[in-house]
Amino acid sequence: MRTSVWWWGRGGLPLRSGILTLLLLIPPLLLVLQLLVVGARLPRAARVGVEEQEGAVAFSVISIEPERNSRQRESPSRSPGLEQEEEEEVEVEDGERREGAQAFEDENEMHSRQMGPRTLEVQTWAADKPSFTAELNRIITYITRPQLNCSRVLSPGQAQASQPPAESPHWLLCAEDWLLSAADRPCVAYSFSMDGEDADFLKTVSGLGCEVHSFDPSNSNASGLHLGNSLASNHGDGGVVSQHKLWLEWRAPRKRKHKTRGNLGAVSQTLADIMAALGHHTVHFLYADLLSAEWRVFQNWIESGTLQSVHHLVATVHLQWAGFEVGGTAEEVLRYWFSVLQGLQGSGLKLVHSSAGEGHSVLKQTVANAHSSYTLSWVNTRH
Secondary structure (H helix, E strand, O other): OHHHHHEEOOOOEEHHHHHHHHHHHHHHHHHHHHHHHHHOOOOHHHHHHHHHHOOOOOOOOOOOOOOOOOOOOOOOOOOOOEOOOOOEEEEOOOOOEEEEEOHHHHHHHHHHHHHOOOOOOOOOOOOOOOOHHHHHHHHHHHHOOOOOOOOOEEOOOOOOOEOOOOOOOOOOEEOOHHHOOOOOOOOEEEEEOOOOOOHHHHHHHHHOOOEEEEEOOOOOOOOOOEOOHHHHHHOOOOOOEEEEOOEEOOOOOOOOOOOOOOEOOOOEEOHHHHHHHHOOOOEEEEEEOOOOOHHHHHHHHHHHOHHHHEEEEEEEEEOOOOOOOEOOOHHHHHHHHHHHHHHHHHOOEEEEEEEEOOOOEEOOEEOOOOOOEEEEEEEEOOO
C-alpha cells in the first residue's frame, strides 16, 4: 500500500513530481488564455508590445491630415480703409488651389516676418459711432500740433542750422546736435518727387555733404534701371546728387531676387530693397511726395520695420481722395489714415513741423477747417 501512494501508473512517474509539474504549467496556460481573450479586444497600437514579444516588428503609421477650413470672407469693413483687392485663384506647386488668396498680401506677410514686423493696429472710432466730423477733427488735430520743439532747425535751401524762422516754412529739419550725424560720419539722403518741389531739399542735404539720391520715374536724365558709375562716383563724395528713374513700391515683389549692390533691377522697388541695392543701412534724411500713394507706402514701412533706419522724414499727405488701393466709406478711410499716423508714431517718429497746402477738399468734400494736403516733418527720436 505504501508503494502505491508514491508511485502512479505503469510508467513509474512519481505522484508528487507529477503534481508539481502540473501546478507549474497552470499559470502560463492561464496567461496565454488571458492574452488571447483580452488582446483581441485591444487596438493595434496597444498590442505592439505583445507582438514584439512574439518576435514580430510592428510599425504604427499615423497620418495627420490638416483640416481644410474654408477661408472666411470678411465684410468690407474688416480692415477699415483698405480696399478689397480682386480675389484670384493661385496655383501652387502641388496642384492644389487656394481660393481667395491675395498674392501680394501673402508676400508682404512673408517679407514682414523676415524684417521683424509689427502689424498696423487699426484704431478705435473717434466717437461712439462712425462720424466723418469726429474722425476728420482727430486727424487735423494730430497733424497740426508738433510733438517736439526744436531750438535749431534747417530751413528749405539752407545748410546752416539756425533758430526757427518767423514765418512757417514749407518744411524743416530738426538740427539738434543729438539728432544729427557726427561730423566724421557721412550722411545719406533720399528724395522721391515727380513735381520738382524737392529742389530746396536737395540743396539743403547737398550742402550738408550728404550722399544724395533723387528718385523720379519720369526723369529722362536719370540713370535708369542700372546705376552704373553714378553710385561709384557719388559714394563718399558728398554734395553730388545721383538721379534714378525709379519709384517706391509698397508691395513685396512676387519673386524676390537677391539685389546686388548698384543694380536695382526694376522701375519700382520697396525702400528696403533700394537701400540694400545702394548699400545703405541708414537714410538720415528722406523727402517724399508720393501723390497719394503715401498711405500704403507708410503702412509698408511700419509693418516691415524699415522706419527704424530713417532718421528724418519730410512727406506730403494728400487728403483729396482715399489714395491708391485704399477704399471704404469716408469714415473708414479717415480712421485708416489716423491708424497709419499712429503707426508712424509707434515706430519712433515725432512730428516737428506741419505746413498746410492749398485747397479745402477732403475725400471730395469741401471742409472749411481742413486743407487738401499737408507737408509734415518728422524726426525719429529712437536714434
